[in-house]
Amino acid sequence: MAVYTDINEVELKDFLQAYDAGTLLSFKGIAEGVENSNFLLHTDRFPLILTLYEKRVDENDLPFYLGLMQHLAERGISCPLPLPRSDGALYGELCGRPAALISFLEGMWLRKSEAKHCRELGAALARMHIAGHDFDIRRENALSLKGWVDLWDKSAARADEVQPGLENEITDELALLEDRWPVDLPEGVIHADLFPDNVFFIGDELSGLIDFYFACNDFLAYDLAICLNAWCFEKDGAFNVTKARALIEGYQSVRPLNAAEIEALPLLARGSALRFFLTRLYDWLTTPEGALVVKKDPLEYLRYLRFHRSVKSAGEYGLS
Numbered sequence: 571m572a573v574y575t576d577i578n579e580v581e582l583k584d585f586l587q588a589y590d591a592g593t594l595l596s597f598k599g600i601a602e603g604v605e606n607s608n609f610l611l612h613t614d615r616f617p618l619i620l621t622l623y624e625k626r627v628d629e630n631d632l633p634f635y636l637g638l639m640q641h642l643a644e645r646g647i648s649c650p651l652p653l654p655r656s657d658g659a660l661y662g663e664l665c666g667r668p669a670a671l672i673s674f675l676e677g678m679w680l681r682k683s684e685a686k687h688c689r690e691l692g693a694a695l696a697r698m699h700i701a702g703h704d705f706d707i708r709r710e711n712a713l714s715l716k717g718w719v720d721l722w723d724k725s726a727a728r729a730d731e732v733q734p735g736l737e738n739e740i741t742d743e744l745a746l747l748e749d750r751w752p753v754d755l756p757e758g759v760i761h762a763d764l765f766p767d768n769v770f771f772i773g774d775e776l777s778g779l780i781d782f783y784f785a786c787n788d789f790l791a792y793d794l795a796i797c798l799n800a801w802c803f804e805k806d807g808a809f810n811v812t813k814a815r816a817l818i819e820g821y822q823s824v825r826p827l828n829a830a831e832i833e834a835l836p837l838l839a840r841g842s843a844l845r846f847f848l849t850r851l852y853d854w855l856t857t858p859e860g861a862l863v864v865k866k867d868p869l870e871y872l873r874y875l876r877f878h879r880s881v882k883s884a885g886e887y888g889l890s
């Protein structure tokens with residue numbers, strides 16, 4: 571459940587006065603998501619999503635996230651468009667939180683995806699990468715190597731509570747990734763959290779991408795590696811090479827990978843698996859019992875990490 575901050579009608583109507591959004595008819599909290607508080611609003615003009623930014627979103631980053639959505643939407647990427655306030659600002663404050671209104675996107679996320687959806691996803695990801703190339707605000711990836719080390723420093727001492735032997739295994743993995751992490755792959759704006767629940771479909775057609783609150787500048791192929799993990803493992807933990815091939819082919823149909831990106835893919839997939847393992851582990855160890863949010867399983871990503879460790883080349887992801 572992701573409504574950390576509750577709002578009432580009086581506060582909301584007051585907040586809406588700064589916008590040209592019509593008269594509020596109804597609003598309700600959205601249960602999905604784990605990071606921010608989201609509400610669906612209906613006015614007499616249009617439906618809107620209201621987001622109150624919670625702990626992981628730094629207010630200084632909001633011009634990047636909201637400006638990026640505006641930039642991408644203007645270039646034909648189907649993603650939420652922030653509604654500006656009458657003073658031109660893209661966000662305001664509600665209940666002591668930074669808060670923004672963004673357009674409502676039609677569609678649903680897929681509970682069960684197939685290879686054809688992965689192909690669409692790959693193409694949409696590549697289109698997003700291309701559309702982002704002239705976005706002029708930069709945001710370093712706070713959840714790359716340095717961020718991983720910081721998270722690990724906070725979790726390592728208790729990691730063996732989750733699975734015996736983890737402390738040594740992850741310490742070694744981090745050392746290896748620090749040693750071998752690529753330095754010169756093509757970079758640009760990446761989504762960095764393009765999980766199935768952030769991709770909407772209408773029927774089999776991809777209708778939009780949401781949740782740009784981890785977006786940053788990093789290696790473009792790292793975004794693809796994040797999708798390999800989030801989309802290409804089955805519930806029983808098996809890697810689905812057909813989905814992986816479709817994802818990568820879809821991507822390459824729009825933006826071909828260069829040889830260095832292809833070679834780096836297994837390592838990038840390890841890094842991506844470690845990144846989600848570490849944020850999940852940290853949340854697992856620090857979220858109080860009884861909190862309303864559903865904690866995500868860090869061990870799922872440990873299994874993905876171990877899989878990629880055994881991969882010798884990107885050919886094992888279906889690349890010919």
Ligand SMILES: Nc1ncnc2c1ncn2[C@@H]1O[C@H](COP(=O)(O)OP(=O)(O)OP(=O)(O)O)[C@@H](O)[C@H]1O
Pocket residue numbers: 572600602603604605606607608619650672673674675676763767768780781782783
């Ligand atoms: N622009 C939008 N149009 C339609 N629905 C939306 C939109 N933005 C968010 N939602 C709804 O709100 C839910 C949560 O949104 P979002 O994924 O941005 O939240 P979050 O807390 O940042 O979650 P996450 O755990 O994925 O980081 C989505 O699954 C979707 O149902």
Ligand SMILES: N[C@@H](CCO)C(=O)O
Pocket residue numbers: 604605763765846849850866
């Ligand atoms: N997509 C993330 C959570 C939200 O950022 C995960 O599955 O760990």
